[in-house]
Amino acid sequence: MKSKFTMNIRCFAAGILVLAAASLSGRFAPAADSSPALPRPTADQAAWQDDEIGMFFHFDIPVFTAGGGGNGNNWRSCGHLDPNVFNPARLDTDQWMQAAKALGAKHTVFVAKHCSGFILWQSQAYPYGLKQTKWRDGRGDILRDYVASCKKAGIRPGVYVSWPANGYWEVDNGRVNWGRGGDPAKQAAYAQAYGKLVSEAYGNYGPLAEIWFDGSVPSAQEGGPDIVRILKTLQPHAVVFQGPTSSIRWVGNESGVAGDPCWATVMHRSDAGGGDPAGGIWMPGECDVPVRNHDWFWQPRAEYKLYSVAQLMDMYYHSVGRNCCLLLNANIDRDGLVPAADLRRYREFAAEIGRRFGKSVAETSGAGETVTLTLAQPARIDHVILMEDIRQGERVREFVVEGRSQGDWKELCKGQSIGHKRIDRFSPLEVSEVRLRVTRSAASPVIRRLAVFDVGGTTK
DSSP states (O other): OOOHHHHOOOOOOOSOOOOOOOOTTOOOOOOOOSSOOOOOOOHHHHHHHHHOEEEEEEOOGGGGSTTOOOOTTTHHHHTTSOGGGOOOTTOOHHHHHHHHHHHTOSEEEEEEEOTTOOBSSOOSSSSOBGGGSSGGGGTOOHHHHHHHHHHHHTOBOEEEEOSSOBTTTTBBTTBTTTTTOOOHHHHHHHHHHHHHHHHHHHHSSOOOSEEEOSSOOOOGGGTSOOHHHHHHHHOTTOEEESSTTOOBEEOSOSSSOOOSSOOSEESSTTOOSSOOTTOSEEOOEEEEEOSBTTBSSOOTTOGGGBOOHHHHHHHHHTTTTBTEEEEEEEEOOTTSSOOHHHHHHHHHHHHHHHHHHSSOSEEEEEESSEEEEEEEEEEEEEEEEEEEOGGGOOOEEEEEEEEEETTEEEEEEEESOOTTOEEEEEEEEEEEEEEEEEEEESSOOEEEEEEEEOOOSOOO
16 A cells, blocks of 8 residues: 555445434444454444544644645645744634535545644654744644544544655655664664654543544554554544554545445455455544545645536545545645635535535334335435445345336345445435345345435436
8 A cells, every 4th residue: 555655645244233214324332242353443433423524634834835835746845834823813713613614524634744744733753843833933733623623523633644755754655764774773763752752642632533643653562652552542532544553444445435335344454445244343434525526735826726616526435325424634724724616615515515415305223134115105215325324344245226117016226235335326216115125145134224315317
């Protein structure tokens, strides 16, 4: 798996429960039963999957250079910029939360230390960050402000602190001397400094929903800091993207899409991509994507790169609708704000999700190989949402959805994985009943939600 700083990364029945119809956002904790020993999520993983959409906040000192940004290789030179270049005159993390709420995000992830090495909190790890600036007299702490704004908005915070690249320390691919290594003392000093960074970021700001390492972190035995101990002690309930304790995974691209099928289980914690139904580790996928193609950081005069609502909806179908969470980026500008054009696009995107899926034509839940939904009266439908009760593991291996039209059952769609959520679209059809038939399963299926929709002919 490539890392973002080199090639733009990213990468768990005796009594079967019959569930009451569940809302899209309803949370539920894992339930114990005597069903087959399938991998199942922890309570924290299940809550994270219920979020479905999160927002990424990228902000770093390269934004204040002439061209803006920080993508590509210019993070190397930006690791030695004068700290006083950093001067977001109108920074407002409450405004960031307005963007998150406009999107419908339930959790967010703040990039608190990216590849330049510039530290966006009051750190003692090394002298390159907010403490060394004139901004707010050297006492600014954006990580503190961000977490406070999350709490105020009722949104769960997450934090990104990358290991493999650090322009200040001249580290690339996790090694000093721009990736060449050859200096054990400097490498050990970097590992010690990074351990201090994550101890501060993960230990001083309260509980976090998600932790990002971006490109993994070596274990203590491999010359890295003792991340396993740090996370177990400071953030035992956070889901972790990459690193020795990974609990969510990269799907293999930065396009906001997962393949089909996409399973929540894998064989190894280092796995990326579509998962494996035979895997023994519950590690669902996360689809991360910039809202501006392909800029993770703000660039001047780049509003034209904003993805259209249609493009974002396609990502939604192929992320949330393919058993993953969507993590959509926000490019914080030089003022320290989410740009107005981007904020409008989040609102438009969320409005379209609501228009399509805010109210079902009908829905039900159930258990067993066949779940049937009888409509109050015949109605036109063109979408179906399926959800398993993942507390019981992913049980469905193959399925078909059929609609009864004028007395005959007609195939609407079929597939393999369902997991937390699957969204399928098909040609409009007037039906009186809809049924889900599970044609292959690992155990008796438990269906949290079978819902049908009339989106109005929009099937692209």
